[in-house]
Amino acid sequence: MDQKTLLRNLPSVNDLLNSKAAQTWEETVDVEVVKEMITTAIDEARKDILNSKISELTSDYFDSKIEKYLADRRVSQIQPVVNATGVILHTNLGRAKLATAAQDAISDVAGHATNLEYDITIGQRGDRYKAVGKLVAELTGAEDAIVVNNNAAAVMLVLSTLFNQKELITSRGQLVEIGGSFRIPDIITSTGGILKEVGTTNKTHIKDYEDAINEETGGVLIVHTSNYKLIGFAETPDSKDLADLCRKHHLPLVNDLGSGLMVDLSKYGLGNEPTIAQELKNCDLVMFSGDKLLGGPQAGIIAGKKKYIDQLKHNQLLRALRVDKITLASLMATLKLYRDPDNAVKQIPVLNELTMSPEDAFKRAETLQKLIEDETKFKATIEKGTTMVGGGSFPEVQLPTYLIDLQSSTSETKLNRDLEYAHYPIITRISHGKVFLDLRTIDESDYEKIIASLKEVAEKISK
Ligand SMILES: *Cc1c(COP(=O)(O)O)cnc(C)c1O
Numbered sequence: 001m002d003q004k005t006l007l008r009n010l011p012s013v014n015d016l017l018n019s020k021a022a023q024t025w026e027e028t029v030d031v032e033v034v035k036e037m038i039t040t041a042i043d044e045a046r047k048d049i050l051n052s053k054i055s056e057l058t059s060d061y062f063d064s065k066i067e068k069y070l071a072d073r074r075v076s077q078i079q080p081v082v083n084a085t086g087v088i089l090h091t092n093l094g095r096a097k098l099a100t101a102a103q104d105a106i107s108d109v110a111g112h113a114t115n116l117e118y119d120i121t122i123g124q125r126g127d128r129y130k131a132v133g134k135l136v137a138e139l140t141g142a143e144d145a146i147v148v149n150n151n152a153a154a155v156m157l158v159l160s161t162l163f164n165q166k167e168l169i170t171s172r173g174q175l176v177e178i179g180g181s182f183r184i185p186d187i188i189t190s191t192g193g194i195l196k197e198v199g200t201t202n203k204t205h206i207k208d209y210e211d212a213i214n215e216e217t218g219g220v221l222i223v224h225t226s227n228y229k230l231i232g233f234a235e236t237p238d239s240k241d242l243a244d245l246c247r248k249h250h251l252p253l254v255n256d257l258g259s260g261l262m263v264d265l266s267k268y269g270l271g272n273e274p275t276i277a278q279e280l281k282n283c284d285l286v287m288f289s290g291d292k293l294l295g296g297p298q299a300g301i302i303a304g305k306k307k308y309i310d311q312l313k314h315n316q317l318l319r320a321l322r323v324d325k326i327t328l329a330s331l332m333a334t335l336k337l338y339r340d341p342d343n344a345v346k347q348i349p350v351l352n353e354l355t356m357s358p359e360d361a362f363k364r365a366e367t368l369q370k371l372i373e374d375e376t377k378f379k380a381t382i383e384k385g386t387t388m389v390g391g392g393s394f395p396e397v398q399l400p401t402y403l404i405d406l407q408s409s410t411s412e413t414k415l416n417r418d419l420e421y422a423h424y425p426i427i428t429r430i431s432h433g434k435v436f437l438d439l440r441t442i443d444e445s446d447y448e449k450i451i452a453s454l455k456e457v458a459e460k461i462s463k
Pocket residue numbers: 150151152153155178223224225226227256257258259288289290299300391392
């Protein structure tokens with residue numbers, strides 16, 4: 001068909017609004033929204049005709065366009081999804097899933113007034129951070145702690161409070177980028193500090209730090225290179241050596257730990273990550289995320305010497321970075337689980353997934369495979385594989401895992417996208433031309449949702 005005829009044949013907004021399909025669209029969204037979608041669809045069609053992208057208007061052309069808009073709108077809402085990627089701390093998927101105790105704590109406080117800043121013991125205004133400070137102290141050996149919005153905020157608060165207009169010594173091997181626009185050299189500068197870089201990319205010696213100390217020095221910053229590993233001819237002093245140096249010169253030693261591991265996981269073969277308590281033995285302040293290895297809500301925790309925590313509490317910036325009752329309640333509920341470390345490993349999803357044995361992952365794979373084959377039209381086979389921790393933690397660790405290879409008559413990219421568009425979206429892993437579900441990050445409570453979504457997608461494919 002020629003362009004002119006196509007353009008002449010374009011329906012009007014009212015034509016489409018009065019069509020039968022419009023009735024079903026209006027069941028899910030407001031009529032005004034439908035009108036807007038119809039207008040957009042007609043505009044797009046006109047453009048496509050003028051650019052010769054379409055040469056005929058099929059009868060379902062507008063129906064499928066509007067249905068796509070509706071689906072886009074549905075999947076753009078924030079909602080639960082199944083993380084079948086195997087990446088435990090997936091930043092795009094919201095990092096840590098919370099323990100049941102933390103979820104309960106949220107629903108306990110959400111709809112109620114709370115004693116967030118009211119100290120019932122004295123009947124007066126209280127300190128928002130007092131209870132969490134005590135709890136962190138009990139668990140880590142810190143004197144006190146405060147909590148802010150995330151670890152990036154924690155680092156900024158510490159640097160701007162302690163090192164404004166002062167030289168801050170950092171190893172060249174630790175001038176890292178965490179992701180997005182968070183780069184340590186830029187953060188130091190933007191918080192008013194003067195970066196004094198020492199050593200080289202692969203080697204920094206204690207003497208390099210010592211030589212850099214002068215009257216302008218404000219302190220020493222350690223940045224845990226949590227998202228990459230330098231191997232081979234590489235060395236930096238550990239926090240113990242730096243602590244001795246800083247003590248001698250009366251300088252604070254602060255450590256951006258990032259990952260925030262609370263319990264030693266070496267008995268699970270995960271021994272290369274320093275714990276918070278270990279680092280607090282040497283450092284004056286340690287900063288870490290609430291939603292990485294700690295397995296809690298998004299937060300940044302600063303723990304260490306009371307003298308410095310008090311200074312942070314007096315920084316105006318804290319007001320802009322402070323956390324609400326929801327974060328505090330769920331963080332404290334998560335932290336309390338660490339009073340019994342073995343139980344914490346069972347109750348906190350991040351630790352549970354991290355320490356899951358390959359045998360356990362295999363058993364889960366068998367259960368899910370059977371469910372899929374019994375209840376859906378998909379063929380599912382089990383494969384052995386590896387996965388990563390993610391979230392800039394344990395970068396060198398490849399965790400053994402088991403995967404379900406999902407097979408259907410459609411292409412892997414289409415299947416992957418269809419699963420993401422299901423009413424309960426499944427985010428899969430595509431590799432070697434296959435669509436995989438990794439059992440390490442799939443909870444048993446997800447099975448039912450996976451089956452429902454697979455049924456939905458199978459129906460779509462067979463249409
Ligand atoms: C992840 C990380 C941060 C940023 O923490 P967020 O909680 O994501 O803000 C900062 N420093 C290090 C070393 C990290 O690993």
